[in-house]
Amino acid sequence: MHTRFQTKVSCQLSIVVPMFNEQDVVGVFFDTIIPQLELATDDYEIVCVNDGSIDSTWEKLQAHAKQNPRIKLIDLSRNFGKEIALTAGLDHSAGRATIPIDCDLQDPPELIPQMFEKWQQGYHVVLARRIDRSSDSRSKRWTSGNFYKIMGKFSEIELPQNVGDFRLIDRKALDVLNSYPERSRFMKGLFASLGFREYTLDYTRPERAAGTTKWNYRKLFQLAMEGFISFTSFPLKVWSYIGATIALIAFAFGGWMVFKTMMWGVDVPGYASLMVVTCIMSGLILLSLGVIGEYLARIFTEVKGRPIYIVMEREGFDE
Structure with a gap:
């Protein structure tokens, strides 16, 4: 050993x-x-x-x-x-x-x-x-x-x-x-x-x-x-569940928008709601990249072999 x-x-x-x-x-x-x-x-x-x-x-x-x-x-x-x-x-x-x-x-x-x-x-x-x-x-x-x-x-x-x-x-x-x-x-x-x-x-x-x-x-x-x-490895794995949840919500929301458009026509989209969704998604992406970076930094330390x-x-x- x-x-x-x-x-x-x-x-x-x-x-x-x-x-x-x-x-x-x-x-x-x-x-x-x-x-x-x-x-x-x-x-x-x-x-x-x-x-x-x-x-x-x-x-x-x-x-x-x-x-x-x-x-x-x-x-x-x-x-x-x-x-x-x-x-x-x-x-x-x-x-x-x-x-x-x-x-x-x-x-x-x-x-x-x-x-x-x-x-x-x-x-x-x-x-x-x-x-x-x-x-x-x-x-x-x-x-x-x-x-x-x-x-x-x-x-x-x-x-x-x-x-x-x-x-x-x-x-x-x-x-x-x-x-x-x-x-x-x-x-x-x-x-x-x-x-x-x-x-x-x-x-x-x-x-x-x-x-x-x-x-x-x-x-x-x-x-x-x-x-x-x-x-x-939970912080890495959890993003699969978060991503799947957001994807389901997005599909459901998309389906609702198609149905709503077909039934009642097109509304003028709201700037505030668009910015909220954009900020939330950007924050989740950056957070997930940060978690991945923490693990990657440790891999970098290990492979150097100092x-x-x-x-x-x-x-x-x-x-």
Whole structure:
């Protein structure tokens, strides 16, 4: 099975942490997560991916890595985005089980020993589900809830509601994920597409430990659009139904106009009604072309075959 970076399994548990401008939280993150990892197993590694940070994140990671050889570092050549940074970390993880986690500690490390225990009981994937998101804004909870509802209705896979990237993945499942070649990556959807034997743990989402979120509504909308387009062809197929409906209406209207002309003669056509029909049809045509363009843009990205990410420097890995 082909992967972008073939890693030999060398430990029990890998933690994968994408980071972008997280200088304020690096120390707190390691101080919090390492005791929890040691409760689960003493055979672990922490793979940190610096996603083109422009603050002192990389320097602080290097300082911690010098003190703890279990910390391994990947420095990407620029900011590729969280989904790609997470992909780079998963490619390089060497654990029999792997847990992606955000460094802001809104994914509580206290769940790691429970997740590891469930994995030892034979589960291939252990999901962490947020049952209380009161720490998020009301608008974010509303948009997130509606996104999961839309995905559940139209997606070709079942996307677990209120489950993020924070989960445990067995090596068997991770090898399958690492063989996925696509460059437009919606990781929650890719995780959900794996299947395997799952168990779900519930938790309450806490406040961010330090720093500020790097997400805004524009980025969240782009991520939602990526997920929707990557895992459903409904936006393309729906235009066949819209076109057929409009064609039937047009034929019916045309038949009515012929009958009306034959029975009562020709009326002077109205400018307003003509403009309304023209504007509606033009809008539908442009909207359908936009949907097709979204899919075509992703095809264009895939066929170029460029590397998903570029590693500028690695530290702590066996070359």
